[in-house]
Amino acid sequence: MKPAVPLVRHLTLALLCLAPLPASAATSQPDACPLAAPTVVAAIPRTDYQGRAGEPLDVTVTVDPPEVPPGFYITNVVNTLKRPDGPKPRILPGFPETTITCAAPGDYVFRFMVNLVAKSSCGGAKAATLLEREVHLTIR
Helix, strand or coil, rough: CCCCCHHHHHHHHHHHCCCCCHHHHHHHCCCCCCCCCCCCCEECCCCEEEEEEEEEECCCCCEEECCCCCCCEEEEEEEECCCCCCCCEECCCCCCCEECCCCCCCCEEEEEEEEEECCCCCHHHHHHHHEEEEEEEECC
């Protein structure tokens, strides 16, 4: 019966090796390929807009310095947080301008997330969030 004890120990060790890492251990590992991001500051000069239903509105994002270094580019992700009932607004995200067209009158709130993106030396892409800001549109 002695051979069963080492077998139980081996099985226990194998199960422990297969167990997922606790969240603190999983997030404490340093990034093998960090984004070596230059200092870039993003801003949205205006966060309150008024417009008319069916007419496009342009929301401008600025960055300082105005030109990002070679190999980097700016992305702008826009999500609708609040809108009246009816058709969804049409959003054409871009940089430096994002065009939003709202078909229905009412109050709208959008979340803008501006990112600095670069191709990673380890493959794929890396991103750093420069700005998250709410933009309010009042459409008549």
